[in-house]
Amino acid sequence: MSNATNDETAAMCADYQMDTYARTATIVKGKGSRVFTPTKQQYLDFTSGISVLALGHAHPAVVEAIKTQAEALVHASNLFYTPQVGLLARKLSQVGLGGKCFLANSGAEANEAMFKLARLWGSKNGGKYEIVAMRGSFHGRTLATLSATGQSKVQAGFDPLMPGFAFATLNDLESVRAAVTDATAAVLIECVQGEGGVIPATDEFVKGVRALCDEKGILMLCDEIQCGMGRTGRMWAFQHYGVEPDAFTCAKALGGGLPLGALVASKALSGVFTVGSHGSTFGGNPVACAAALAVLKTFEDENIVENAAARGEFFRKGLMQFVEQYDDVLEVRGKGLLLGLALKEPRAGELLDEMRLNGLLACKAGDSVVRFLPPLNATEKDIEEALEYLGDALAVVFGGEGAE
Numbered sequence: 588m589s590n591a592t593n594d595e596t597a598a599m600c601a602d603y604q605m606d607t608y609a610r611t612a613t614i615v616k617g618k619g620s621r622v623f624t625p626t627k628q629q630y631l632d633f634t635s636g637i638s639v640l641a642l643g644h645a646h647p648a649v650v651e652a653i654k655t656q657a658e659a660l661v662h663a664s665n666l667f668y669t670p671q672v673g674l675l676a677r678k679l680s681q682v683g684l685g686g687k688c689f690l691a692n693s694g695a696e697a698n699e700a701m702f703k704l705a706r707l708w709g710s711k712n713g714g715k716y717e718i719v720a721m722r723g724s725f726h727g728r729t730l731a732t733l734s735a736t737g738q739s740k741v742q743a744g745f746d747p748l749m750p751g752f753a754f755a756t757l758n759d760l761e762s763v764r765a766a767v768t769d770a771t772a773a774v775l776i777e778c779v780q781g782e783g784g785v786i787p788a789t790d791e792f793v794k795g796v797r798a799l800c801d802e803k804g805i806l807m808l809c810d811e812i813q814c815g816m817g818r819t820g821r822m823w824a825f826q827h828y829g830v831e832p833d834a835f836t837c838a839k840a841l842g843g844g845l846p847l848g849a850l851v852a853s854k855a856l857s858g859v860f861t862v863g864s865h866g867s868t869f870g871g872n873p874v875a876c877a878a879a880l881a882v883l884k885t886f887e888d889e890n891i892v893e894n895a896a897a898r899g900e901f902f903r904k905g906l907m908q909f910v911e912q913y914d915d916v917l918e919v920r921g922k923g924l925l926l927g928l929a930l931k932e933p934r935a936g937e938l939l940d941e942m943r944l945n946g947l948l949a950c951k952a953g954d955s956v957v958r959f960l961p962p963l964n965a966t967e968k969d970i971e972e973a974l975e976y977l978g979d980a981l982a983v984v985f986g987g988e989g990a991e
C-alpha cells in the first residue's frame with residue numbers, strides 16, 4: 588500500500604474517508620526536514636506535521652525510544668503504574684509549573700481536561716464556571732474546545748454550542764476586564780495565536796491578564812499546544828512575558844509524532860482532580876511517553892530551543908526582504924520558528940500551491956497568511972533553500988513584480 592500513487596491514495600481517501608481535510612501530496616517517508624512521495628519526489632517540509640515534528644522526521648533518538656518501548660510494553664491502561672508516565676510527569680513538572688500533570692492523547696483532549704479542571708476549581712471557589720477566551724483563537728474541534736474557539740467558521744452548524752464561554756479581544760485588556768463577571772473562573776489565551784493568523788500577544792496584554800486574574804482571584808490558562816515546546820524560541824511562549832499561568836496545555840510536539848497531550852498545572856491546582864474526576868483509556872500511553880522523554884532529552888542535548896530562537900531570527904530577516912520587495916506582502920508575524928507571511932489579499936492558498944510545485948511545504952493560517960513551522964533543528968541552509976523556493980513562488984503569484 589505504501590507504493591500507492593498520489594492519485595490512487597487520493598481516490599481511496601475520497602471514497603472511504605469523510606471529507607474533513609483538503610489534502611495535497613501523498614507522503615510515504617520522512618527524514619529530517621524532508622518528506623518523500625511514492626515516486627521519490629522530495630519536499631522541504633516546513634509544516635512539521637503542523638508543529639508536531641520539532642526534531643524533524645525520524646530523529647534517531649525518538650525512533651529508538653519508540654522501538655525499545657514497543658518491544659517492552661505498548662499499553663497497560665491507567666489501572667497500573669508505568670515508569671514512562673512517572674518519568675514524563677516529573678519532567679513536565681520540572682520544565683513546567685512545579686505541579687502535577689494529566690496526560691491525554693491530543694491537544695483538544697488536553698484542553699478539555701483544562702476546562703474541566705477550571706470548572707471543578709470554580710465549583711469549589713464560589714460557583715464560578717465561565718472561561719473567557721479570545722476572538723481569533725483556536726482550541727480544538729471537540730464540542731467544548733470549538734465552543735472556546737473564537738472563530739465562527741469553526742463553530743458554524745454546531746449549535747447549540749457548549750455554554751460557559753465568553754469572548755474578549757487579544758491585545759485589548761479592557762475587553763478582557765469587561766468580559767470577566769462573578770461567574771468567571773478563568774481567562775484562556777494563546778500567547779501566539781497560531782491558526783488565528785500567527786498573532787503574538789503583546790507584553791502589556793499578557794502581563795495585564797496575569798494581573799487581572801490575580802486581582803479577581805481567577806485562573807490564567809495558556810494553550811501552548813502550537814506555540815509551546817520551544818516553537819517560539821522559549822520552552823513555553825508565556826516565558827517571553829515573564830509570567831506564569833496557573834495551568835497550561837501542550838500536545839503537538841510533545842509526543843515526537845505520536846499522539847500525546849498534557850495538562851500541566853501549578854502546585855496549587857494539582858489536587859483539584861481526584862480519583863474519578865477525569866480519565867482516558869489511552870492517555871499516558873507508554874510508547875508515546877517514551878517518545879516524549881526522548882524529545883525532551885534531545886531538546887537539552889541538542890540545544891533545540893536556542894536553535895529555534897537563532898534560526899527564527901535568521902528566517903524572519905529573510906522573510907522581511909519580501910515585505911520590502913512586494914506590495915502584496917503585508918508583514919512578517921510571529922516569534923521564533925512560528926512565523927507568518929501576511930498577504931494583503933486572501934491568496935495564501937495560491938502561494939502555497941506554487942511553493943509546493945517548487946518543493947516547499949508550509950501551511951495556511953487563514954486565507955491571507957502563509958504559516959511556516961520548520962523543524963526546530965532546521966539549519967540555515969534549510970532556511971536559505973526555503974527562502975529561495977518562496978521567492979520563486981512569489982515571483983509567479985505576484986507577477987514577478989518584485990523579482991528585480
Ligand SMILES: Cc1ncc(COP(=O)(O)O)c(C=O)c1O
Binds near residue numbers: 698777810839
Ligand atoms: C492552539 C491549539 N490548540 C488546540 C489544538 C487542537 O489540537 P489537536 O488537533 O491535537 O486536538 C490546536 C491544533 O491545531 C492548536 O493549534
